[in-house]
Amino acid sequence: MEMTKDLKLSVSLDEFKTQYERLKQNEEALRVSEERYRLAVEGANDGLWDWDFVTNKFFISEKWKRELPNEILNPKLSIMGKWTRLIHPEDLNEALNSFKEYLKGNSEYLFCEYRFRTKDDYKWVLTRGKILRDKVGKPIRMAGSISDITYRKIYEEKIKDLAYYDRLTKLPNFHYSKEIIGEKIKNNNGIRKFALFLIDLDNFRNINDTLGHQFGDEVLITIKEKLKLIISDNDILCKTGEDEFLIIKDIDYGKLEAENFAKEILNYFQGPLSIHNHEIYSTISIGIEIYPDNVEDAFGLLRNVDSAMYSAKEKGRNTYEFFNTDIYKDIVKKISLESDLRKAIKNNEFELYYQPQMDLNTEEIIGVEALIRWNHPHKGLISPVQFIPLAENTGLIVNIGKWVIETVCKQNMKWQDMGYEDVVISINVSSIQLQQKDFINFVSDALKKYNMKAELLNIEITESTLMKSIDSVVIKLKSLKELGVGISLDDFGTGYSSLSYLKKLPIDTLKIDKIFIDDVNEHSIEDAITGEIIQLAHKMKIDVVAEGVEEKNQIHLLKSQNCDKIQGYVLSKPVPKEEVIKFFKSKL
Ligand code: C2E
Ligand code: CA
Ligand code: CA
Numbered sequence: 001m002e003m004t005k006d007l008k009l010s011v012s013l014d015e016f017k018t019q020y021e022r023l024k025q026n027e028e029a030l031r032v033s034e035e036r037y038r039l040a041v042e043g044a045n046d047g048l049w050d051w052d053f054v055t056n057k058f059f060i061s062e063k064w065k066r067e068l069p070n071e072i073l074n075p076k077l078s079i080m081g082k083w084t085r086l087i088h089p090e091d092l093n094e095a096l097n098s099f100k101e102y103l104k105g106n107s108e109y110l111f112c113e114y115r116f117r118t119k120d121d122y123k124w125v126l127t128r129g130k131i132l133r134d135k136v137g138k139p140i141r142m143a144g145s146i147s148d149i150t151y152r153k154i155y156e157e158k159i160k161d162l163a164y165y166d167r168l169t170k171l172p173n174f175h176y177s178k179e180i181i182g183e184k185i186k187n188n189n190g191i192r193k194f195a196l197f198l199i200d201l202d203n204f205r206n207i208n209d210t211l212g213h214q215f216g217d218e219v220l221i222t223i224k225e226k227l228k229l230i231i232s233d234n235d236i237l238c239k240t241g242e243d244e245f246l247i248i249k250d251i252d253y254g255k256l257e258a259e260n261f262a263k264e265i266l267n268y269f270q271g272p273l274s275i276h277n278h279e280i281y282s283t284i285s286i287g288i289e290i291y292p293d294n295v296e297d298a299f300g301l302l303r304n305v306d307s308a309m310y311s312a313k314e315k316g317r318n319t320y321e322f323f324n325t326d327i328y329k330d331i332v333k334k335i336s337l338e339s340d341l342r343k344a345i346k347n348n349e350f351e352l353y354y355q356p357q358m359d360l361n362t363e364e365i366i367g368v369e370a371l372i373r374w375n376h377p378h379k380g381l382i383s384p385v386q387f388i389p390l391a392e393n394t395g396l397i398v399n400i401g402k403w404v405i406e407t408v409c410k411q412n413m414k415w416q417d418m419g420y421e422d423v424v425i426s427i428n429v430s431s432i433q434l435q436q437k438d439f440i441n442f443v444s445d446a447l448k449k450y451n452m453k454a455e456l457l458n459i460e461i462t463e464s465t466l467m468k469s470i471d472s473v474v475i476k477l478k479s480l481k482e483l484g485v486g487i488s489l490d491d492f493g494t495g496y497s498s499l500s501y502l503k504k505l506p507i508d509t510l511k512i513d514k515i516f517i518d519d520v521n522e523h524s525i526e527d528a529i530t531g532e533i534i535q536l537a538h539k540m541k542i543d544v545v546a547e548g549v550e551e552k553n554q555i556h557l558l559k560s561q562n563c564d565k566i567q568g569y570v571l572s573k574p575v576p577k578e579e580v581i582k583f584f585k586s587k588l
Pocket of ligand 2: 369428460490
């Protein structure tokens, strides 16, 4: 009996020993794994926390403990009190809400992101947590992790900024404006009307090209400030394109109210903008669309307001236009014009008209400007003002321009044969053509092919062409000059003409725009600006052509100002090749 008792005891002692060993091993393993976990946690910027509801003790891992401000030690505050004090006031509601939602059982974990005050500053943190319950379901502990997500948040904000705001003006961009409109529609249920006003600057491209992007940026900022003054508190101002602003405005009295607001904006932009001692005259065009008159979705509204704005531009700029379904018809017309234009070269629908130029000293016709005309099979003669911009936007100008060069070279050959040996032919070249790599070669090949003297070809470019990329343009113009081709600066006075940069340019001729020539008529000679332009040009060994001369007395005045050549209706309108020869002096 005794023995069995001893045996039992020793067996259980052995058992105890092995169990103890196992426990120790487990504990060691646990310690090692805990240590490993701790290291991993510390390294990963994560922390652990554990809140014991029974003892009301709060544990947080070492690294985070070091970060907490001293007030956390305040014994008078409850744990919840301490914690909520550290959450950024703007994020507190949301954090508490997630907590409540979790307690209600609406989420499996506690999961919330908020700004959290540390000793130094606020950090963005992500808190995860879970409640542990006893057998009867009473919460006894809550534990979880806390991670520093500041970098991720900064990065996210940056991405959001890029995706949602215009870089320059910090206004909501197109993408964001669409969301804002979408939200407005969602919360509105079609009860309250609102209007979109799309505002586009009429000559922004010109400003950018001639005065540079930095200046262009300042113009946009000035416009933004101006628009901010005119809108009311509830209106939203967005920047939806390079030079496009959108105003989203609640309206109560329908179209008339929107119309009055558009008029107000237009009036507001009548005067000049003053930027760095430059007076900029920039009128605007406004498209208007009212929700829910035509469509009821954000995308449709934005598309319509855009069409309305283009329609306002076509009406002659500096005006406004409501969206209406006719606008669609105009767009369709434009598209069909484009497809017609594509076929025009092949179908031989282009023709060059020629306008004579007279030398004021000898009073002889010394040259012509070639001006393109399009004989549309159904629409008749279409002016270049109507299709050149379309040709430029679609790139079709490159082939049209090549056709012009070939045609004038051929024409020269014919005129040579007829004995008109020294008629200089000027052609208009747009910047897109000049940017083509093969432009110089194309010109020199055409001259050779039709045996035309380079001196008889003159290329007219405008200031905006020059400003697009002045260095590369200057290189091209120099190569053209080396060939012997003449270069004219066209429409002088309509851009931001500065005589000082003329020095840098390899140009032979300056064509003073019609607006200055008209001025010659209205003012006394002393007041006319042409005189000064001519003098300065002559100092730089540049010839001057006066464009758009319509009356005889202008010829007299221009002559007295030493202008070299004139061109205009006073001599002749542009006419077909057969008609222009009557102005030439034959050497046969
Ligand atoms: P631009 O180069 O300034 O041409 C002068 C324009 O003024 C011509 O209009 C001409 O008909 C018009 N004009 C000439 N004298 C007078 C006048 O005394 N009074 C008035 N009121 N107008 C006058 P057009 O032919 O309609 O050409 C318009 C513009 O189209 C040209 O302006 C030029 O920029 C462009 N263009 C014409 N042909 C070509 C071409 O072959 N290629 C390119 N890229 N552009 C062209
Ligand atoms: Ca011209
Ligand atoms: Ca011109």
